[in-house]
Amino acid sequence: MSVMNTAIPYTVEARPETGLYNAKLGMWLFLASEVMLFGGLFSAYVFLRMAAAHWPAGSSILSIPLGAVNTVVLITSSITMSLASAAVKERKFDQFKVNLGLTILLALVFLSVKSFEYGMKFSHHMYPKTNTFLAIYFALTGVHVLHVLGGLVVNAYFWGPGSRMGQADPQRFANRIEIAGLYWNFVDVVWILLFVTLYLL
Amino acid sequence: MILQGRSFLRRCIFSTDHKVVGIQYGITALFFLLFGFCLMLLMRWQLAYPGTPIPWIGQWLGENRAPGGVVLPEFYNELGAMHGTIMVFLGVVPLLVGAFGNYLIPLQIGAPDMAFPKLNMASYWTYLLGGLTMLVSFFVPGGAANSGCTAYPPLADIATAGQTVWLLGMVCIITSSLLGSINFITTIFQLRAEGLTFMRLPFFVWAQLITSFLLLLAFPPLEAAGILQLFDRVAATSFFLPSGLVVSGEPLKVSGGGSALLWQHLFWFLGHPEVYVILLPSMGIVTEIIVNNIRRPLYGYRTMVYSVIFLGLMSFIVWAHHMYLTGMGTALSAFFQTTTMIISIPSVVILSCLFLSLWGGSIRFNTPMLFALSFLPMFGIGGLTGLPLGVATVDIHLHDTYYVIGHFHYIVAPGTIFAIFAGIYYWFPKVTGKRMNENLGQLHFWPSLFLMNGIFMPMFIQGLAGVSRRLYDGGAQYAHAQGVLHLNVGISMCAWLLALFQIPFIVNLIWSMAKKEKAALDNPWEATTLEWAAPTPPPHGNFREIPKVYRGPYEYSVPGAAKDFTPQSEA
Ligand code: HEM
Ligand SMILES: [Cu+2]
Numbered sequence: 160m161s162v163m164n165t166a167i168p169y170t171v172e173a174r175p176e177t178g179l180y181n182a183k184l185g186m187w188l189f190l191a192s193e194v195m196l197f198g199g200l201f202s203a204y205v206f207l208r209m210a211a212a213h214w215p216a217g218s219s220i221l222s223i224p225l226g227a228v229n230t231v232v233l234i235t236s237s238i239t240m241s242l243a244s245a246a247v248k249e250r251k252f253d254q255f256k257v258n259l260g261l262t263i264l265l266a267l268v269f270l271s272v273k274s275f276e277y278g279m280k281f282s283h284h285m286y287p288k289t290n291t292f293l294a295i296y297f298a299l300t301g302v303h304v305l306h307v308l309g310g311l312v313v314n315a316y317f318w319g320p321g322s323r324m325g326q327a328d329p330q331r332f333a334n335r336i337e338i339a340g341l342y343w344n345f346v347d348v349v350w351i352l353l354f355v356t357l358y359l360l
Numbered sequence: 361m362i363l364q365g366r367s368f369l370r371r372c373i374f375s376t377d378h379k380v381v382g383i384q385y386g387i388t389a390l391f392f393l394l395f396g397f398c399l400m401l402l403m404r405w406q407l408a409y410p411g412t413p414i415p416w417i418g419q420w421l422g423e424n425r426a427p428g429g430v431v432l433p434e435f436y437n438e439l440g441a442m443h444g445t446i447m448v449f450l451g452v453v454p455l456l457v458g459a460f461g462n463y464l465i466p467l468q469i470g471a472p473d474m475a476f477p478k479l480n481m482a483s484y485w486t487y488l489l490g491g492l493t494m495l496v497s498f499f500v501p502g503g504a505a506n507s508g509c510t511a512y513p514p515l516a517d518i519a520t521a522g523q524t525v526w527l528l529g530m531v532c533i534i535t536s537s538l539l540g541s542i543n544f545i546t547t548i549f550q551l552r553a554e555g556l557t558f559m560r561l562p563f564f565v566w567a568q569l570i571t572s573f574l575l576l577l578a579f580p581p582l583e584a585a586g587i588l589q590l591f592d593r594v595a596a597t598s599f600f601l602p603s604g605l606v607v608s609g610e611p612l613k614v615s616g617g618g619s620a621l622l623w624q625h626l627f628w629f630l631g632h633p634e635v636y637v638i639l640l641p642s643m644g645i646v647t648e649i650i651v652n653n654i655r656r657p658l659y660g661y662r663t664m665v666y667s668v669i670f671l672g673l674m675s676f677i678v679w680a681h682h683m684y685l686t687g688m689g690t691a692l693s694a695f696f697q698t699t700t701m702i703i704s705i706p707s708v709v710i711l712s713c714l715f716l717s718l719w720g721g722s723i724r725f726n727t728p729m730l731f732a733l734s735f736l737p738m739f740g741i742g743g744l745t746g747l748p749l750g751v752a753t754v755d756i757h758l759h760d761t762y763y764v765i766g767h768f769h770y771i772v773a774p775g776t777i778f779a780i781f782a783g784i785y786y787w788f789p790k791v792t793g794k795r796m797n798e799n800l801g802q803l804h805f806w807p808s809l810f811l812m813n814g815i816f817m818p819m820f821i822q823g824l825a826g827v828s829r830r831l832y833d834g835g836a837q838y839a840h841a842q843g844v845l846h847l848n849v850g851i852s853m854c855a856w857l858l859a860l861f862q863i864p865f866i867v868n869l870i871w872s873m874a875k876k877e878k879a880a881l882d883n884p885w886e887a888t889t890l891e892w893a894a895p896t897p898p899p900h901g902n903f904r905e906i907p908k909v910y911r912g913p914y915e916y917s918v919p920g921a922a923k924d925f926t927p928q929s930e931a
Contacts, residue, residue: 165472165901169550181475181550188542192576199584199626203599206622287595291617294597298588 171331186338190345193306197349200302204295204356215292217358220285222276226358229272230351236265237347240314244340247333252325255336259318262343266311273304296357303353306346313339376477377900381484382463383791388484389454392491393777394862396446399439401859406431408852410833425503433832437506438522440830442494444509445526448638449533450491452772455780456641457537457575458487461544461568463791467891467898468562470553470907470929475546483539490532497525508830510627513600513620517592518607524593527586534583541572548572553890555909559662560928562889562913566665567644570672571637578633578676585626592618599623621686628679636675638772640668642735642779643710649732649786650714651914652887654721655924658914660713667706674703684752685759693752700750707743711736727801731782734809735775742770745820760830763823766816774812781805781865786885792873793880793896800868807861814854818847886925889913893929 173180179187208214217223243258280286280293287297317336324332372380402421405414411430414421418429425435462480466473474480497504502520505511516523548569552561561569588599596614600623603616651658658664680688680696714736723729745767748754758764781804789795822844827835834848835841883892890909894902907929915926 167471167473167475167477167551169475174550177549179550181546184549185476185479185542185546188545188576189538192538192542192580195577196580196584199581199629200587202581203584203588203622203626206619206625207599207617210619211617287591287597288615290615291598294591294595294599294615294618297595298591298597298599302587 171328171334180334182334182338183341186341190341193345193349197299197302197352200295200299201352201356204299207291207295211291215290217292217356217360220292221296221358222279223358225272225276226354229269230354232265232269232272233347233350236262236269237344239265240340240343244333244336247325247329247336250329252322255325256318256322259314259336263311263314263318266307266314269307270304270311273300273307299353299357303346303349306349310339310343310346314343374481376473376481378462378466378474378477378480379791379898379902381480382459382461384484385454385458385462385487386460388488388491389451389459392446393451393455395495396443396451397859399443399446401855402431403436403439403443404852404855406436406832407834408849410836434506435503436832437508438498438504441505441507441509441511441526442498445505446494447772448509448634449530450487450494452638452776452780453537453634454487456638456645456776457540457544457568457571458484460564460641460645460780460783460787461540461571464787464891465544465547465565465568466551467790467894467902468565468889469548469551469556470890470903470909471547471551472901472903472906474543475550476543479539479543483536483543486532486539487536490529490536493525493529493532497522497529500525510631511589511623512627513589513592513623514602514605516589516623517600518612524590527590527593530586531583534579534586537575537579541575544568544572545576553907553909556890556928559665560909560912562644563647563658563661563664563668564641564644566668567640567647570668571640573672574633574637574640574675578630578637581626582630585623588626589623621683621688624683624686625680628682629676631682632679633675635768635771636671638776639707639739640671642739642776643668645779645783645786646732646735647714648887648889649728649782650717651916652786652885653724653726653729653732654718655724655916656717656721657916658713659717659719660709661912661914664710664713667709671703671706671710674699674706678703681750681755684755690752697750697752701747704743704747704750711740711743726785727796727798727805728782728786730802730805731778731785734805735778735782738770738774738778738812742767742772742775745770757826758823760828761823762819762827762829765829766819766823769816769819773816774809778808778812781808784869787891788872789881789884789896790891790894791897794872794875794877795884796868796872800864800871804861804864804868808858811854811858811861815851815858818844818851822847883927886923888915888925888927890928893927 167181168174169181171180177184239258239261243255243262246252246254246258285293287294317339321335322332324335375381402414402417413429414426414431415429418426421429421431421435425432431439462474494504500521502522504522505516505519505526507516507519507523511523511526548561548565591597592599592601598614598616598618600620601612601614601616601618602620605612605614605616647658647664678696678699680692681700684693745763749758749764749767785796785801822841825840825844827838827841827844835845880896882894882896885892890907893907895904909928910931911926911928913928917924918926
């Protein structure tokens with residue numbers, strides 16, 4: 160049997176017609192499905208709130224300062240993520256390491272603040288089962304926290320063992336960081352929406 | 361030796377080759393299909409002869425499910441819920457999308473593999489994990505999920521532990537189909553061979569593309585709903601539990617304030633697109649086979665493509681036709697009634713194109729073609745009986761009766777499952793290099809066709825009489841059901857006979873695989889699409905050289921051409 164060419168096209172360079180490499184299109188599609196996931200959860204929020212006889216103001220239960228701090232933290236981390244992506248495109252690996260490292264640290268800060276918030280709620284005997292507001296609060300932020308955690312693990316991998324590809328195949332590595340950045344920005348946007356709906360509205 | 365062993369694992373078990381993944385999906389899903397079918401065979405005994413012990417098999421079911429061989433109501437409910445879940449999510453969709461889609465898409469678009477081979481492998485393994493989770497759920501205390509395959513709360517919220525396992529299984533299945541759909545769409549957009557424009561894609565690929573979009577966008581809201589139901593069950597929240605709920609005379613100790621309707625909205629937002637996930641790939645398979653066997657071009661290829669796109673879009677705004685009885689109000693009902701009527705138009709257009717294609721063809725009646733042809737009227741009956749359901753006033757009478765069961769089974773059983781059989785008979789020579797036996801094929805087809813109708817046609821009559829679809833004894837206690845109860849025996853007989861007549865298929869499959877054929881033909885059906893230009897069976901990487909495409913997918917009997925088919929890759 161003759162040897163077949165099993166290489167998959169457009170893994171690194173873009174397909175001219177679509178202007179995308181495979182992974183980038185894949186990430187856009189994934190984010191589209193994520194929009195629908197959070198869309199489902201947000202519509203549950205709207206539905207429950209409309210049906211409720213009484214709905215507490217977010218600020219009476221949640222701490223706006225802590226939420227605001229976390230918003231700033233995540234927005235900053237989005238900026239550092241973009242800087243990391245830009246740096247790796249120009250093959251400036253030291254800058255890349257610093258910025259991605261900062262992104263990871265900021266994500267850790269976010270998670271710490273979030274767990275502090277959760278802990279405060281629990282210590283005041285406020286659980287998901289206490290009322291519908293808390294239930295949807297824990298569900299929405301819990302799913303979001305999982306997304307932050309996922310992004311954190313991936314970024315840590317690219318910062319650590321995964322960064323070797325930066326020398327061996329810099330273009331492919333730049334692509335990877337680019338789509339990791341897309342994901343991270345999405346997680347950031349979701350948080351902003353969460354902050355507005357749960358804390359402020 | 362060790363090296364060889366590892367390469368066997370790599371090649372056949374943990375392979376990233378789309379064809380191996382496709383075959384893995386196919387075999388696993390066929391087993392689930394058979395298993396889900398067997399669950400229904402048990403239910404049919406209880407419906408035909410309520411309260412009598414099931415002969416032979418009854419004693420094996422265990423004292424907590426069927427003491428003395430008589431099925432308990434709780435176990436009956438488990439059977440019903442798991443039959444639906446297994447058939448749809450573990451049988452039919454994995455066959456249509458996981459098996460046929462995986463195997464054929466890269467071949468039909470002239471690609472060496474999927475865009476993300478590792479994701480593809482991961483998709484299969486998460487599917488298997490989800491499936492095993494569902495099987496395990498039969499053995500947790502209280503048995504498997506027993507709140508229907510639609511898992512309606514409040515019942516599902518307070519059901520036995522099996523429901524939690526069901527939700528976990530669903531999360532695996534959803535993840536798997538998410539990975540699959542991202543892969544399929546990327547592959548179709550990015551890896552089409554040179555010259556293969558969108559309007560030259562085989563209709564099957566179009567159908568799979570739209571299906572993938574439905575899976576990608578409709579499943580996540582169900583995942584959201586699943587997460588919320590998990591919260592309700594594990595963290596005692598009340599997303600789907602209204603205030604003041606009383607269970608067995610005791611007020612339920614929850615905060616309340618939730619809404620059972622919320623679940624229904626989220627569920628059917630997936631649920632309706634899901635029915636098109638079942639339908640569209642079947643239409644794709646059937647189209648390929650019919651065009652090949654009429655030896656003339658497809659009538660209205662473009663119209664069919666536009667229809668399928670329109671179907672995909674519309675399927676997102678019809679979901680609440682499953683909820684007319686929930687009191688959601690006449691304005692909403694009127695809206696969803698209108699969209700439901702509109703969505704039936706593109707289905708009819710596609711069906712008409714296929715029927716019109718037959719006109720003037722020199723039809724070859726082989727087994728795949730017989731199955732494909734019978735799909736048309738069977739789907740026709742299923743679709744037409746859907747229209748009355750779409751009208752709110754009529755649905756008030758028909759909702760949750762056997763009429764609904766008849767409606768959708770005409771589409772999924774003699775419709776989609778026949779399309780699957782057609783596809784297996786048709787592409788078997790490409791996958792294995794061997795042909796399946798024609799005589800056994802006919803022995804499979806004709807009885808199956810008659811028995812399928814014997815099962816589902818009487819259900820319309822029972823449904824019109826108002827018999828509910830969820831009764832443990834088939835309605836024996838209701839006066840209005842008395843006139844149509846006797847039909848149950850005939851239906852059950854047909855179901856058991858149908859099981860019997862699947863044996864020729866199983867024998868055929870195994871026997872054809874084992875037999876030795878002289879030289880495998882690359883293109884035994886004289887077809888035009890790219891998969892037939894690949895070596896047989898296609899090796900890793902698929903093509904000797906990446907093909908170029910010069911023409912549309914169905915150039916049969918082109919005037920002036922030497923042969924009655926002109927492959928897409930022929931200059
Ligand atoms: C072509 C036009 C179609 C129309 C107008 C239509 C309409 C409907 C309506 C209104 C119902 C709700 C009945 C009730 O619960 O009272 C229904 C149920 C159902 N339909 Fe269709 N349908 C169509 C096609 C399909 C297709 C293609 C499939 C899929 C394979 C399908 C599968 C189902 C299923 C599974 C249910 C029952 C869901 C349940 O309650 O468990 N339908 N259909
Ligand atoms: Cu529907």
